[in-house]
Amino acid sequence: MILIISDDNRGNWGPTLEEAMHLSETEIVRFSADALQIKPCAACNSCSGKTFGRCIIQDDMQLLLPKIAVCRSLVLVSPVVFGSVSHHIKKVMDRMAALGDPRYRVKDGEIVKGMSRVGMNYYMVGIGDNLNEAECSAFLHLHQENRKIMSVKGQTFILDSRLNRVSLNNIVQEIIHE
Amino acid sequence: MNKSNIMLICASPRHKGTSAMLLERVQVVTGGKIFFLPQRGSLDELVLAMQKAGTIIISGPCYINTYPARLIELLELASIKGNFSGQKLYGIINGGMPYIHTHQHGLICLKLFAEQNHLSWQGGFVLGIGAMLDGKPLEKHMNRKRIVPAFDKFIRNIVEGVQSPNSLYEEAQPPPGKLTTRIFTKFLTFLVVNNLKKYGHDPEAPNYYLRKQEEDKINGSH
Numbered sequence: 001m002i003l004i005i006s007d008d009n010r011g012n013w014g015p016t017l018e019e020a021m022h023l024s025e026t027e028i029v030r031f032s033a034d035a036l037q038i039k040p041c042a043a044c045n046s047c048s049g050k051t052f053g054r055c056i057i058q059d060d061m062q063l064l065l066p067k068i069a070v071c072r073s074l075v076l077v078s079p080v081v082f083g084s085v086s087h088h089i090k091k092v093m094d095r096m097a098a099l100g101d102p103r104y105r106v107k108d109g110e111i112v113k114g115m116s117r118v119g120m121n122y123y124m125v126g127i128g129d130n131l132n133e134a135e136c137s138a139f140l141h142l143h144q145e146n147r148k149i150m151s152v153k154g155q156t157f158i159l160d161s162r163l164n165r166v167s168l169n170n171i172v173q174e175i176i177h178e
Numbered sequence: 179m180n181k182s183n184i185m186l187i188c189a190s191p192r193h194k195g196t197s198a199m200l201l202e203r204v205q206v207v208t209g210g211k212i213f214f215l216p217q218r219g220s221l222d223e224l225v226l227a228m229q230k231a232g233t234i235i236i237s238g239p240c241y242i243n244t245y246p247a248r249l250i251e252l253l254e255l256a257s258i259k260g261n262f263s264g265q266k267l268y269g270i271i272n273g274g275m276p277y278i279h280t281h282q283h284g285l286i287c288l289k290l291f292a293e294q295n296h297l298s299w300q301g302g303f304v305l306g307i308g309a310m311l312d313g314k315p316l317e318k319h320m321n322r323k324r325i326v327p328a329f330d331k332f333i334r335n336i337v338e339g340v341q342s343p344n345s346l347y348e349e350a351q352p353p354p355g356k357l358t359t360r361i362f363t364k365f366l367t368f369l370v371v372n373n374l375k376k377y378g379h380d381p382e383a384p385n386y387y388l389r390k391q392e393e394d395k396i397n398g399s400h
Contacts, residue, residue: 040217040248041241043191048370052379053386069387082290084244084283087251094241099385102370104363109356111275111363116385134293138286145243145280 002175003067004030006077007088013127013159014077020168024176029067033088036060040091047098053116055098064092069099073121073154073175080128080158083138093146100150107151114151121178122147122154125171129160153178184210185231187224189238189249191217196272196308200329201237203316204270207333208235215248225256233266234297235336236288239309240273240281245288253291262296268336269301272308276354276362278347281306301342303332306351324350 002021006014018030037060046056055061068074076092078085085093101114124143128135136158143156157171186205190197193214201212210233213224228234238245256262271284285302292299307320319325328350335342354362374381383389 040191040246042217043195043239049373050377051386052374052377052381053383066387066391069385070391081250081254082257082287082294084250084287087247087254090242090244090247090250094247096242099387101381102374103381104366104370106359106363109359110277110353111359111366117388134286135290138283138290141286142243142283145283149243149275149280 001027001029001067001071002073002075003071004028004075004077005033005064005089005092006030007034007079007086008032008077009034009086009088010079011127011161013125016168017075017077017125017172020172021176024172026072026176029071031064031067033092034086036063038064038088038091038095041094041097048100048102052102053098055095057095061092061095065095065098068096068120069117071120073123073178075123075125075175077125078127080126080131080135080139083135084142085124085126085139107148110148112151113149118151120152121175122150122152123175124154124156126156126158127160128158129162131158131160183230183232184208185227185234186210186212187228187234187236187249187252188212188214189236189245189252190215191246191248192239192313194313195239196305196311196313197237197239197270199311199313199315200270200272200303200305200308201235203329204235204237204333204336208233208336210235215252217248221252221255222259224252225259228256228265229259229261231265233268233336233339235268235270237270237272238284240271240284243280244283245271250287253287257291257295260295265297266300266339267292267297268342270303270305270332272305272311274307274309276306276351278304278306278351300340301335301344303329303342303347304351305329305347321351 008014078089126139186201269285269288271281273281281304289299
């Protein structure tokens with residue numbers, strides 16, 4: 001299953017991406033994070049202790065966590081906000097800690113962690129018109145660090161509203177054929 | 179520096195954690211008021227206080243390589259409201275990993291926010307292995323001999339109202355060598371595994387959400 005979680009507050013990129021993927025034989029599931037009620041991570045540490053692997057905050061994130069836990073590919077679609085993702089998508093990212101492996105290991109000479117289920121692909125699609133070099137670089141840097149700390153494969157894409165259909169299809173092909 | 183015009187924002191949901199401890203250490207020297215980022219409700223009043231401040235210092239934890247969502251929400255709202263006029267902005271971010279690059283995105287994000295909203299970015303401080311302090315004083319940090327003077331120099335830069343260079347925290351925190359990395363990895367894993375065992379959990383077990391779905395499938399098939 002390919003899971004798309006998008007912030008469609010400033011555009012319609014999540015549904016557009018979903019539509020572009022509809023011919024794929026893989027099941028596509030999409031949620032609009034901005035339409036869900038998701039509270040910020042409370043840093044209670046319960047998911048890495050008392051309720052290991054389970055987030056105790058009862059809100060719409062409980063719809064997403066079971067899907068993220070089993071998906072083949074996770075695609076986060078967000079406006080680029082100060083070189084980061086929007087707060088709607090960041091809330092999802094912060095709460096994904098419940099799905100992480102709390103143990104540490106060494107990879108390429110550095111300490112890293114990983115996800116509880118090995119093999120998930122993780123994509124990030126940033127949306128923004130007229131982004132400057134620093135914004136694009138920061139967005140790419142964030143996703144690169146995410147992939148490193150989560151020990152997952154994936155790619156980052158940055159789109160603007162002038163994007164043509166061919167480019168969108170190229171991104172779709174990258175995701176569905178991984 | 180006008181001490182009454184200093185605004186210190188703690189971006190952590192925890193009021194007694196490392197982010198708050200670092201901010202209190204700054205406050206002792208700079209004065210000003212600490213605002214804890216409310217985890218629910220309107221952020222309008224906080225934005226209003228930011229607009230009125232002369233110097234803003236933000237301290238927060240690193241979640242998934244940058245500041246938590248609620249701070250991004252504050253920055254988004256502040257950007258919509260606008261009305262900034264050269265306020266000096268400093269940032270502090272701390273995280274568990276002993277690397278600068280793991281946490282540095284938070285400061286880059288603040289810098290971009292400042293540049294796009296007529297604030298004056300003055301630099302920041304990245305603190306690795308900050309989570310282990312769990313709110314204890316900086317003097318308890320594993321690398322205290324280098325960290326304490328570097329952070330105190332950062333505070334002096336705020337007091338003097340000057341730019342604080344990245345080299346200040348970079349030079350104080352060189353990446354650990356091979357042996358230290360191996361020992362640190364084993365030590366941290368020992369701590370988390372012990373904690374899980376204390377609650378009767380098996381660190382090797384599949385995640386709760388995977389187990390639950392498997393159980394639901396089995397129950398559904400009967």
